[in-house]
Amino acid sequence: MELVVLDNVKKSYVTGEVLTPALKGISISIESGKFVSFVGPSGSGKTTLLNLIGCLDKPTEGKVLVANTEISQMDRKTSAKFRGDNIGFIFQNFNLIPILTVYENVEYPLIMVQNVPTEKRKQRINDLLEKVGMIDQQNKYPAQLSGGQKQRVAVARALVTEPKLVLADEPTANLDHATAYKVIGLMHEMKKKFDTTFIFATHDQKIVGEAEILYTLEDGLITQKQENKKPGEVSK
Amino acid sequence: MKSIIKIAWRNLLRYTRRTLLTASLIAVGVAMVIVFGGVGNSFKSEVIGILTNSNLGDIQIHKKGYVGSIDNLPLDISIPEKGLKKIESLLDNNPEIKAYSPRIRFGAMASNYVQTTGMRFTAVYPEKESKTCPSLVERIKEGNSNPESFVSPGSIVIPLNISTGMNLKLGDNIVLVATNKDGSVNGMTFKISGISENILGPQGKDGYIHIDDAKSLLRIENGEITEIAIKLNNFNKLSSIYAGLKNELKNIQGETTAKPMFEIHTWEELSPFASISKIVTLLIMVVRLVLISIVLISILNVMMMSVYERIGEIGTIASIGTLPSKILALFLTEGLSLGFFSAIAGSIIGIIIILFINLVKLKFKFGMMEISLAPQIPTAEVFFALVIVVIISALASLQPAFKASKMEPVEALRHV
Numbered sequence: 001m002e003l004v005v006l007d008n009v010k011k012s013y014v015t016g017e018v019l020t021p022a023l024k025g026i027s028i029s030i031e032s033g034k035f036v037s038f039v040g041p042s043g044s045g046k047t048t049l050l051n052l053i054g055c056l057d058k059p060t061e062g063k064v065l066v067a068n069t070e071i072s073q074m075d076r077k078t079s080a081k082f083r084g085d086n087i088g089f090i091f092q093n094f095n096l097i098p099i100l101t102v103y104e105n106v107e108y109p110l111i112m113v114q115n116v117p118t119e120k121r122k123q124r125i126n127d128l129l130e131k132v133g134m135i136d137q138q139n140k141y142p143a144q145l146s147g148g149q150k151q152r153v154a155v156a157r158a159l160v161t162e163p164k165l166v167l168a169d170e171p172t173a174n175l176d177h178a179t180a181y182k183v184i185g186l187m188h189e190m191k192k193k194f195d196t197t198f199i200f201a202t203h204d205q206k207i208v209g210e211a212e213i214l215y216t217l218e219d220g221l222i223t224q225k226q227e228n229k230k231p232g233e234v235s236k
Numbered sequence: 237m238k239s240i241i242k243i244a245w246r247n248l249l250r251y252t253r254r255t256l257l258t259a260s261l262i263a264v265g266v267a268m269v270i271v272f273g274g275v276g277n278s279f280k281s282e283v284i285g286i287l288t289n290s291n292l293g294d295i296q297i298h299k300k301g302y303v304g305s306i307d308n309l310p311l312d313i314s315i316p317e318k319g320l321k322k323i324e325s326l327l328d329n330n331p332e333i334k335a336y337s338p339r340i341r342f343g344a345m346a347s348n349y350v351q352t353t354g355m356r357f358t359a360v361y362p363e364k365e366s367k368t369c370p371s372l373v374e375r376i377k378e379g380n381s382n383p384e385s386f387v388s389p390g391s392i393v394i395p396l397n398i399s400t401g402m403n404l405k406l407g408d409n410i411v412l413v414a415t416n417k418d419g420s421v422n423g424m425t426f427k428i429s430g431i432s433e434n435i436l437g438p439q440g441k442d443g444y445i446h447i448d449d450a451k452s453l454l455r456i457e458n459g460e461i462t463e464i465a466i467k468l469n470n471f472n473k474l475s476s477i478y479a480g481l482k483n484e485l486k487n488i489q490g491e492t493t494a495k496p497m498f499e500i501h502t503w504e505e506l507s508p509f510a511s512i513s514k515i516v517t518l519l520i521m522v523v524r525l526v527l528i529s530i531v532l533i534s535i536l537n538v539m540m541m542s543v544y545e546r547i548g549e550i551g552t553i554a555s556i557g558t559l560p561s562k563i564l565a566l567f568l569t570e571g572l573s574l575g576f577f578s579a580i581a582g583s584i585i586g587i588i589i590i591l592f593i594n595l596v597k598l599k600f601k602f603g604m605m606e607i608s609l610a611p612q613i614p615t616a617e618v619f620f621a622l623v624i625v626v627i628i629s630a631l632a633s634l635q636p637a638f639k640a641s642k643m644e645p646v647e648a649l650r651h652v
Binding site for chain 1: 239240243246247249250548551552553554555556557558559560561562646649
């Protein structure tokens with residue numbers, strides 16, 4: 001089943017009077033439950049592509065469908081609701097809310113976005129914190145955590161709403177190699193457990209081997225698609 | 237909502253020093269409004285109380301044209317006996333009127349046989365005057381201060397400055413020489429029965445005699461008087477009772493002119509203190525405006541800073557699906573909480589200061605009056621301060637909150 005479909009998607013930015021094309025016509029489809037990576041050098045359009053799939057930005061041309069919903073022209077409120085219900089995000093800088101504890105950071109989308117009842121919420125958070133190995137740190141604030149721990153919390157926060165799709169933009173860029181592999185391994189594990197589709201953008205060549213499907217982007221175009229028969233080998 | 241409040245609080249406490257500084261500023265502003273309101277209103281009501289309870293009464297009725305010439309105390313613009321009876325019947329039937337006192341006010345020369353000075357006199361029935369101006373007898377510091385008989389025929393109450401200046405004591409004789417309305421002069425001797433504080437009239441040279449003596453001195457053979465002072469049961473109803481009486485008095489018309497014969501004035505129209513009272517009210521308004529400005533500027537500043545510093549965070553919460561309305565509510569709650577709790581703190585500080593002033597009983601002289609400041613906790617002022625701070629906080633937070641809620645997540649996430 002196709003979870004993400006992009007049909008001739010183009011995106012250009014206007015700076016002053018200069019039109020800069022970021023994506024020059026992308027057409028791909030991603031099946032659900034896959035672990036997909038976009039790789040490419042800086043400025044190749046990875047983040048722009050993730051923003052379009054994540055309903056954070058609108059394409060200049062073309063269509064973006066996620067979970068059979070055309071998301072390209074949604075208004076702010078509808079797109080926020082769609083993201084809250086269907087998409088989880090993992091950021092390069094972790095983007096945890098500094099005034100909330102580990103537990104509260106993971107709890108945030110369940111209270112502020114999905115309105116999940118207390119008991120169900122507690123169960124889901126504890127379960128996830130246990131799985132990402134952060135249950136003992138649940139009362140700590142982000143400032144008290146290491147980079148790897150922060151990203152584990154971010155993974156838990158992304159998964160707690162049980163999204164169909166998790167988007168991760170350079171999730172290992174601020175981590176050392178060992179921690180980066182651990183986080184990727186964790187994402188693999190979570191993908192298997194929850195059958196969630198993971199799409200991440202990276203230019204870190206060392207972790208691209210972790211993906212099942214690998215799209216190479218260059219200058220706003222997909223230049224290569226590779227399928228990896230043994231993903232997650234390195235992180236093991 | 238509970239979560240929004242919790243997050244708003246945590247955000248406020250994130251920048252403790254900034255929050256405390258802003259909260260202190262608002263609290264000081266609120267305390268100022270409460271203290272200034274309490275002290276100002278206490279001062280006003282104290283002075284108004286002294287004026288109305290010891291001399292003016294709450295309302296006065298005169299023959300039309302009298303107040304225009306009141307400085308001369310004209311005897312020819314008087315209320316005739318027939319008119320007085322009509323007014324008395326009107327006042328007797330009005331349940332809002334507590335008491336009234338007919339008076340004859342006149343100017344006279346007072347002599348102790350050695351020195352002579354000009355004075356102003358109010359001739360009264362003591363029992364009626366005491367009911368209309370109950371504090372009058374309290375100001376008689378020497379001699380007879382019995383409310384029923386503080387002036388009897390043949391006796392006179394003089395102010396302290398005349399007593400001191402002319403070396404007059406209780407029991408001494410004093411001669412009054414006055415011109416009646418026909419222009420003829422008459423004189424009478426009085427025995428000093430009381431010496432009062434100098435609070436009344438220009439230079440405090442106001443004395444009291446019995447109304448029967450005034451009739452003899454001024455050769456008034458019928459029941460004419462120059463004014464009626466009125467005391468109300470409830471001073472707060474002054475405006476409505478005044479308007480009602482004014483309407484009723486319009487119906488008492490002259491036989492020849494068919495125009496209203498009498499005029500009616502509240503104490504405010506008769507005392508120069510009314511202007512000072514208005515200035516005090518104006519100052520209270522100015523302090524309120526200062527408070528509004530403080531709250532507006534400080535909350536706006538804090539919230540704008542807060543939004544600017546948290547653009548990336550706004551991007552994060554927006555991207556994970558927080559609705560724009562919830563982002564708006566988050567920032568609004570932050571501003572409102574800051575304003576509301578600062579106002580509560582300010583109210584407590586203000587109330588403590590007022591209680592302290594009450595405890596030490598601040599006394600000072602205002603003109604010839606000794607004022608004792610005993611401010612009550614101004615409930616209306618406290619309520620006003622709380623409500624206005626909350627409203628202004630909401631208004632000041634609105635623009636930054638809107639800005640936050642309207643941010644495009646993708647742009648906010650890019651912000652460093």
